[in-house]
Amino acid sequence: xxxxxxxxxxxxxxxxxxxxxxxxxxxxxxxxxxxxxxxxxxxxxxxxxxxxxxxxxxxxxxxxxxxxxxxxxxxxxxxxxxxxxxxxxxxxxxxxxxxxxxxxxxxxxxxxxxxxxxxxxxxxxxxxxxxxxxxxxxxxxxxxxxxxxxxxxxxxxxxxxxxxxxx
Amino acid sequence: xxxxxxxxxxxxxxxxxxxxxxxxxxxxxxxxxxxxxxxxxxxxxxxxxxxxxxxxxxxxxxxxxxxxxxxxxxxxxxxxxxxxxxxxxxxxxxxxxxxxxxxxxxxxxxxxxxxxxxxxxxxxxxxxxxxxxxxxxxxxxxxxxxxxxxxxxxxxxxxxxxxxxxxxxxxxxxxxxxxxxxxxxxxxxxxxxxxxxxxxxxxxxxxxxxxxxxxxxxxxxxxxxxxxxxxxxxxxxxxxxxxxxxxxxxxxxxxxxxxxxxxxxxxxxxxxxxxxxxxxxxxxxxxxxxxxxxxxxxxxxxxxxxxxxxxxxxxxxxxxxxxxxxxxxxxxxxxxxxxxxxxxxxxxxxxxxxxxxxxxxxxxxxxxxxxxxxxxxxxxxxxxxxxxxxxxxxxxxxxxxxxxxxxxxxxxxxxxxxxxxx
Ligand SMILES: Cc1ncc(COP(=O)(O)O)c(C=O)c1O
Numbered sequence: 001x002x003x004x005x006x007x008x009x010x011x012x013x014x015x016x017x018x019x020x021x022x023x024x025x026x027x028x029x030x031x032x033x034x035x036x037x038x039x040x041x042x043x044x045x046x047x048x049x050x051x052x053x054x055x056x057x058x059x060x061x062x063x064x065x066x067x068x069x070x071x072x073x074x075x076x077x078x079x080x081x082x083x084x085x086x087x088x089x090x091x092x093x094x095x096x097x098x099x100x101x102x103x104x105x106x107x108x109x110x111x112x113x114x115x116x117x118x119x120x121x122x123x124x125x126x127x128x129x130x131x132x133x134x135x136x137x138x139x140x141x142x143x144x145x146x147x148x149x150x151x152x153x154x155x156x157x158x159x160x161x162x163x164x165x166x167x
Numbered sequence: 168x169x170x171x172x173x174x175x176x177x178x179x180x181x182x183x184x185x186x187x188x189x190x191x192x193x194x195x196x197x198x199x200x201x202x203x204x205x206x207x208x209x210x211x212x213x214x215x216x217x218x219x220x221x222x223x224x225x226x227x228x229x230x231x232x233x234x235x236x237x238x239x240x241x242x243x244x245x246x247x248x249x250x251x252x253x254x255x256x257x258x259x260x261x262x263x264x265x266x267x268x269x270x271x272x273x274x275x276x277x278x279x280x281x282x283x284x285x286x287x288x289x290x291x292x293x294x295x296x297x298x299x300x301x302x303x304x305x306x307x308x309x310x311x312x313x314x315x316x317x318x319x320x321x322x323x324x325x326x327x328x329x330x331x332x333x334x335x336x337x338x339x340x341x342x343x344x345x346x347x348x349x350x351x352x353x354x355x356x357x358x359x360x361x362x363x364x365x366x367x368x369x370x371x372x373x374x375x376x377x378x379x380x381x382x383x384x385x386x387x388x389x390x391x392x393x394x395x396x397x398x399x400x401x402x403x404x405x406x407x408x409x410x411x412x413x414x415x416x417x418x419x420x421x422x423x424x425x426x427x428x429x430x431x432x433x434x435x436x437x438x439x440x441x442x443x444x445x446x447x448x449x450x451x452x453x454x455x456x457x458x459x460x461x462x463x464x465x466x467x468x469x470x471x472x473x474x475x476x477x478x479x480x481x482x483x484x485x486x487x488x489x490x491x492x493x494x495x496x497x498x499x500x501x502x503x504x505x506x507x508x509x510x511x512x513x514x515x516x517x518x519x520x521x522x523x524x525x526x527x528x529x530x531x532x533x534x535x536x537x538x539x540x541x542x543x544x545x546x547x548x549x550x551x552x553x554x555x556x557x558x559x560x561x562x563x564x565x566x567x568x569x570x571x572x573x574x575x576x577x578x579x580x581x582x583x584x585x586x587x588x589x
Contacts, residue, residue: 004536004587008529013588040528041545041558063558065528066588145528 006135007142008066015070015129020077023059025049030057031159035152037144042068044149048156053084060149067133067142072149074129079153086125088157093124094150097134098143181479183487186570189476192217193568203538206576211355211383211517211564212542213405216469220408223468224461235460236434236451250460253467254450257415260470261400262391268423270416270450271458275382276306278401278416279349281453282378283310285426286399287347293319296345298375300325300333300361301554302354305547307380311349325350327554331357331507335365342373350377352384352395356546356562357507358489358514360384367396376422382406386566387485387515389478392417408473408567409466412459423449430455473567481567485516488565492518492574499578500585506555516565519546522581525588527559533587534561537580 025047035044042064049057058080060072075094079087136146190196193215198205207215233243235250251266258266272278287310291297297311301324315322323341328334331354342348348370353360363384367377378399384390385400386407392400399422404413418426428435428446432455438445446452473481490511496503496518506519522530531543542562545552552558563577 004533007532008587039544041549041552042528043558065526065559067528139532142528142532 007139009132009135011129011132012066012070015073016066019060019069019073021059021073021080022061023047024061025057025059030059031156033152033155033159035062035148035155037064037068037148039141039144040065042145042148044068044072044152046072046149046152046156048153048159050084050156055079055082055084055087064148065145067136067145068148071133071146074133075149075153078128078130084157087153089125090127091150091154091157093127094130094133095147096124097127097130098137098147181477181483184476184480184484184567186484186568189217190568192219192472194218194221196568200538200540201536206537206539206573208563208565208569208573208577209540209542210386210406210566210569211562213411214386214408214566215568216408216410216465217472219472220410220465220468224410224465227461227464232461234457246460249464249467250458253463253470256467256470257417260390260474261385261417262393263417264393265420267449268417268420270418270423270453271463272401272414272416272453273412273459274405274414275380275401275403276414278399278403278414279307279378279380280310281416281429282399282401282418283314285429285453286376286422287311287314288318289425289427291318291320291346294321296321296323298323298325298341298345298348298370300350301327302331302333302357302359302548302551303349303351304355304380304382305549306382307349307351307378308550324550327551330509331359332513333359333361333366335362338366338369342369342375345370345373345375347376347378348373349380351380351382353381353387353515353517354507354548354551355383355517356519356548356551356560358517358519359508360388360513360515363395363397367398371396383515383517386473388482398422404462404466404469407466407469409469410462413462413466415466416453420449423453426453428455429453432456434458476567484567485565486511488569488571488574489514489516489518491571492516492563492565492577495571495574495578496520496581500581503581506560516569517562518564519560519562521557521560522584523588525584527561529588530561530581530584533584534577534580537576537583539577539580541577 030047030049033046043062045061047059058076060076078090133146136142195215231242231245233246235247254269255266257269311322314320326334350361350366352363370377376398379397381400381402385402398419400417402415405411435447435452435455436444437447502523504521508514527543531541534541544559
């Protein structure tokens with residue numbers, strides 16, 4: 001039985017208590033995306049300001065447990081200032097870290113992998129604080145908490161693909 | 168007015184339950200979790216099953232399994248007899264006038280969908296109104312929302328007071344002109360026991376039918392559909408010591424007669440030609456396909472178990488345990504928020520709580536390491552959660568096998584959670 005310390009690493013609790021990039025951005029120019037965890041009611045609102053293929057700013061609102069909120073906070077720090085391609089690479093790397101239980105179901109991810117620039121061939125970007133979330137995979141029901149912010153980011157990155165995302 | 172006295176149990180002096188003996192009937196309670204004894208406080212989500220129920224199902228499979236209502240050989244007749252006997256037990260449990268008023272469904276969700284689909288599509292058209300409440304489980308919201316989308320029916324809602332009761336001050340206006348009133352007998356989040364008989368009477372005065380979601384009621388209180396004055400009442404086997412996959416719609420026989428079938432297939436017909444079909448009699452008209460036979464028999468055994476204890480004794484036990492829990496938790500944890508009515512006599516054994524600003528998910532994770540099982544989340548009642556201004560609560564709920572030691576374990580585990588996140 002994995003202990004609570006595996007899940008609630010100090011750095012996770014720090015991001016939970018002192019969330020980074022908390023707040024809202026004006027839309028437009030930013031875009032707003034919502035993510036829900038239908039199982040537990042956690043909500044993430046992501047404000048994403050993308051210019052010239054770069055995440056120039058992002059903010060996080062919403063409510064949730066320590067895992068979903070700290071993951072959102074870490075995601076915001078990791079992605080801010082990155083190019084869309086760099087953000088996508090981080091997204092893939094994070095999902096790979098969480099994917100022990102989802103991998104076989106997540107055909108979309110595998111497709112990305114097969115397209116040449118996927119997780120397999122590519123050099124994994126440095127994960128920094130995000131490594132702390134590794135312990136979540138030992139608590140399968142909490143994986144959805146950890147991936148909520150990232151799935152919301154995925155919507156945002158898809159939206160930024162075409163020029164007109166949802167406002 | 169046929170008021171139902173929820174404290175009747177105490178007045179008639181029901182015997183206290185012998186919880187120690189009851190616990191020995193539930194094999195799962197011997198399981199250890201993380202090296203700790205299992206403290207199961209999630210019966211509102213799904214109850215555990217006594218050996219008597221498990222044995223009845225195994226015995227059926229080992230000695231007399233065959234399809235029902237078909238074979239003319241001995242074991243098929245015995246299977247049919249046991250299946251129909253289970254129906255009769257449910258009829259007696261809720262004081263139905265006849266077993267023909269009992270329709271087996273998969274769960275209460277299917278029971279309500281059956282009413283919405285069959286009665287609703289036959290009787291509701293654009294502009295007709297259905298009155299629900301803000302504390303409904305999604306099972307009694309979404310089928311009506313689907314009908315509203317499809318048909319353009321109007322949905323109205325009884326709102327809540329600050330202490331989690333239905334606000335009936337505006338009932339006359341709300342009920343005026345509606346065709347159906349659908350209400351949960353007991354909130355699965357707040358524990359609030361609603362004045363079902365009063366609401367049924369208001370519905371009938373307005374010319375409407377009354378549907379009760381009794382998922383949290385039938386398992387815990389003596390239920391008399393004639394006294395409650397319902398027209399439809401649904402409940403679900405797995406919350407009342409029975410197996411999953413079996414539930415029940417009780418409905419007035421004349422209504423069932425009028426209603427078109429729900430699902431089509433075998434079992435629900437009396438004749439089929441290439442250009443049409445004749446449905447079977449009620450209740451089989453609503454039971455297309457091979458039913459969950461072992462599950463029905465298991466549910467019958469669960470009814471026997473509960474009536475053996477006595478539903479008044481069950482209620483008395485839960486009122487006492489809830490009183491103990493409300494006092495103990497408040498005394499041990501001054502910063503604990505407990506949602507719902509304060510008076511144990513007007514609520515069931517369901518306690519939704521919040522400890523400081525610890526999220527329900529994190530709270531239940533810490534409780535799990537102490538072997539304490541509670542539910543964390545929105546409890547399939549998102550509109551109610553919005554009313555409470557939260558996205559999730561942790562919920563402890565009691566049943567016949569719980570006692571004060573379980574409450575004590577919960578309280579200790581809450582203290583550990585505070586230490587961890589403090
Ligand atoms: C009040 C209420 N209604 C409906 C349900 C749904 O029960 P089931 O999932 O068995 O259909 C539940 C339990 O989850 C409940 O508590």
